[in-house]
Amino acid sequence: MSLHTGNATLRVLALTALILLLRLGSVSAQQAAPGKDPLPSWNDGAAKKSITLFVAKVTKAGSPDFVPPAERVAVFDNDGTLWAEQPMYFQFFFALDRVKALSSQHPEWKTKEPFASLLKGDVKGALAGGEKALLEIVMATHAGMTTEEFEKTVRDWIATAKHPKTGRPYTEMVYQPMLELLAYLRANGFKTFIVSGGGIEFMRPWAERVYGVPPEQVIGSSIKTKLEMRDGKPVLVRLPEINFIDDKEGKPVGINQHIGRRPIAAFGNSDGDLQMLQWTTAGARARFALIVRHTDAEREWAYDRQSGIGRLDKALDEAKATGWTVVDMKRDWSVIFPFEKR
Amino acid sequence: MSLHTGNATLRVLALTALILLLRLGSVSAQQAAPGKDPLPSWNDGAAKKSITLFVAKVTKAGSPDFVPPAERVAVFDNDGTLWAEQPMYFQFFFALDRVKALSSQHPEWKTKEPFASLLKGDVKGALAGGEKALLEIVMATHAGMTTEEFEKTVRDWIATAKHPKTGRPYTEMVYQPMLELLAYLRANGFKTFIVSGGGIEFMRPWAERVYGVPPEQVIGSSIKTKLEMRDGKPVLVRLPEINFIDDKEGKPVGINQHIGRRPIAAFGNSDGDLQMLQWTTAGARARFALIVRHTDAEREWAYDRQSGIGRLDKALDEAKATGWTVVDMKRDWSVIFPFEKR
Numbered sequence: 001m002s003l004h005t006g007n008a009t010l011r012v013l014a015l016t017a018l019i020l021l022l023r024l025g026s027v028s029a030q031q032a033a034p035g036k037d038p039l040p041s042w043n044d045g046a047a048k049k050s051i052t053l054f055v056a057k058v059t060k061a062g063s064p065d066f067v068p069p070a071e072r073v074a075v076f077d078n079d080g081t082l083w084a085e086q087p088m089y090f091q092f093f094f095a096l097d098r099v100k101a102l103s104s105q106h107p108e109w110k111t112k113e114p115f116a117s118l119l120k121g122d123v124k125g126a127l128a129g130g131e132k133a134l135l136e137i138v139m140a141t142h143a144g145m146t147t148e149e150f151e152k153t154v155r156d157w158i159a160t161a162k163h164p165k166t167g168r169p170y171t172e173m174v175y176q177p178m179l180e181l182l183a184y185l186r187a188n189g190f191k192t193f194i195v196s197g198g199g200i201e202f203m204r205p206w207a208e209r210v211y212g213v214p215p216e217q218v219i220g221s222s223i224k225t226k227l228e229m230r231d232g233k234p235v236l237v238r239l240p241e242i243n244f245i246d247d248k249e250g251k252p253v254g255i256n257q258h259i260g261r262r263p264i265a266a267f268g269n270s271d272g273d274l275q276m277l278q279w280t281t282a283g284a285r286a287r288f289a290l291i292v293r294h295t296d297a298e299r300e301w302a303y304d305r306q307s308g309i310g311r312l313d314k315a316l317d318e319a320k321a322t323g324w325t326v327v328d329m330k331r332d333w334s335v336i337f338p339f340e341k342r
Numbered sequence: 343m344s345l346h347t348g349n350a351t352l353r354v355l356a357l358t359a360l361i362l363l364l365r366l367g368s369v370s371a372q373q374a375a376p377g378k379d380p381l382p383s384w385n386d387g388a389a390k391k392s393i394t395l396f397v398a399k400v401t402k403a404g405s406p407d408f409v410p411p412a413e414r415v416a417v418f419d420n421d422g423t424l425w426a427e428q429p430m431y432f433q434f435f436f437a438l439d440r441v442k443a444l445s446s447q448h449p450e451w452k453t454k455e456p457f458a459s460l461l462k463g464d465v466k467g468a469l470a471g472g473e474k475a476l477l478e479i480v481m482a483t484h485a486g487m488t489t490e491e492f493e494k495t496v497r498d499w500i501a502t503a504k505h506p507k508t509g510r511p512y513t514e515m516v517y518q519p520m521l522e523l524l525a526y527l528r529a530n531g532f533k534t535f536i537v538s539g540g541g542i543e544f545m546r547p548w549a550e551r552v553y554g555v556p557p558e559q560v561i562g563s564s565i566k567t568k569l570e571m572r573d574g575k576p577v578l579v580r581l582p583e584i585n586f587i588d589d590k591e592g593k594p595v596g597i598n599q600h601i602g603r604r605p606i607a608a609f610g611n612s613d614g615d616l617q618m619l620q621w622t623t624a625g626a627r628a629r630f631a632l633i634v635r636h637t638d639a640e641r642e643w644a645y646d647r648q649s650g651i652g653r654l655d656k657a658l659d660e661a662k663a664t665g666w667t668v669v670d671m672k673r674d675w676s677v678i679f680p681f682e683k684r
Contacts (some may be wrong), residue, residue, distance in 0.1 A: 073558075191558070214412055215602030216415075216533070225598060227594050234594060234617065234620050234621050236595065249569040252569050252578060253567050253569060253578065256578055257564065258558065259558045260542070260546045260557030261557050278576050279569070282576050
């Protein structure tokens with residue numbers, strides 16, 4: 001294309017357009033490209049269709065179901081919904097690795113349960129002590145340091161630890177279809193939050209990079225902290241005392257405490273998410289609830305009604321009774337993990 | 343300007359540029375308009391200059407002080423910083439009005455302190471019982487209903503109640519210079535949060551309309567809530583039990599709990615904000631702290647070192663010692679309340 005000097009203004013405007021288009025590229029591509037599927041890892045079917053229909057109706061100006069952007073709040077469980085949770089919650093692997101790392105400072109752990117069993121690799125034996133044993137492990141590994149020290153420990157661990165089955169970093173064991181869903185909702189004006197039974201400060205150091213969810217949009221279980229002055233500088237010290245359990249009945253409480261308005265969409269995978277989905281869908285006007293069902297023993301794991309991690313029983317009954325969307329991972333997801341070959 | 347048909351591509355690009363520039367208009371206007379003062383109610387002086395210099399350096403790409411937008415977190419105290427707090431915290435007027443409104447359901451209050459004194463208009467007598475009396479008043483007026491019922495009560499009150507001195511709605515007794523500051527920071531990519539000793543659920547129903555701060559960016563004191571099923575629907579019931587006091591040492595705790603990263607700018611007016619300002623400025627790289635000093639007995643109130651509501655003593659010493667910005671309302675603000683004639 002040849003440009004005449006008389007068209008200087010036009011040239012400047014054209015250049016400006018190119019620059020602006022490049023800057024807006026990521027947003028425009030997701031919102032406007034009519035030929036591009038925003039959810040390519042979702043197979044066509046009822047689940048995918050229910051998502052796109054819901055988003056279409058709440059974002060259509062003038063529609064009776066229209067929701068202003070400020071109220072487009074979507075909440076996601078983490079374990080089993082955004083990343084895997086087998087054979088144990090990944091945060092528990094973190095705790096195990098911390099027990100090993102800290103054991104030299106705690107010679108008494110060699111004979112003291114639940115640590116003695118853990119150090120011998122006997123997780124079942126360690127957890128025989130029930131909730132009390134679990135709490136002791138959590139407090140020994142999550143309390144007693146400043147928030148900055150804990151954050152660094154999590155960052156270092158997540159950068160190096162590998163899943164025992166796949167040999168992959170834990171942050172690669174996230175669900176590709178859910179990453180697409182998070183991005184799709186945000187491209188449609190949603191604010192996406194994590195609402196997890198896991199530790200709030202365990203997720204925040206990597207949730208922004210992995211999920212695009214900033215720390216202020218992560219809600220989770222927590223221990224108490226206390227302000228102290230150390231060398232003339234304020235630090236927050238993590239105390240061995242539960243502050244909040246963000247699970248089951250706690251999820252609506254945590255949502256209300258942190259967000260202060262009712263979500264219009266909620267995504268979970270287990271009975272621990274039931275109350276969050278009930279709370280979300282009990283609101284007036286258009287609401288959306290979705291349950292991820294683990295049905296693919298080959299590519300991931302297959303489990304639901306049996307007891308244990310990620311049990312899905314009551315919430316599945318409720319989903320069927322009330323018409324919530326149920327995702328069958330084997331049927332509905334063409335890709336589960338980002339590292340799979342398509 | 344004449345366009346030749348051979349320049350069709352150029353024309354399309356030029357038109358696109360114009361459309362995109364118009365769409366970006368609101369942002370560009372606030373950020374770029376060099377002739378327009380974003381803080382018109384701030385008199386020229388050291389305080390105003392310190393704000394604009396800070397914003398300029400953290401937003402300048404390539405500068406050593408540049409802060410990415412995601413980390414541009416600014417926290418504001420509410421009582422005495424964003425709106426007035428004399429002769430009592432406005433939330434206390436709400437509690438008084440609630441005691442009157444609820445008194446017919448509580449015949450026992452006629453003889454039971456602190457309610458008996460309150461109903462006779464004797465606030466001093468009611469508060470003679472100290473913290474215990476205050477807690478009784480708070481719980482009687484803030485607990486025992488669902489979160490939705492409480493929100494409606496606050497909305498109704500804030501829409502009709504008037505300040506005893508000015509006769510104005512409380513939401514008009516906000517500081518015009520601080521409204522401009524909130525908008526100016528947001529126009530420069532900041533996320534603005536309220537971090538108040540006041541009740542989180544007392545502020546949320548009106549903070550978005552009045553301050554442009556959405557509910558999920560309001561942090562405050564709270565009582566516990568509990569999920570219950572009523573008529574088959576989940577509700578959150580407000581319990582007469584303190585959950586969190588977001589004051590003094592509690593402010594950094596609340597900031598860490600809700601935001602999960604250290605603010606780069608903090609704004610307060612009393613010793614209750616000292617730890618928040620210390621926490622903010624203890625971070626690495628560029629940080630900003632500002633204290634509003636109530637010095638205008640004519641247009642507002644004049645108070646600081648004496649004990650009572652909004653006491654500013656230790657925080658003023660620290661501001662002077664460390665170089666925090668101190669705003670002298672009388673000197674630095676040409677307008678205090680939006681309803682004043684300029």
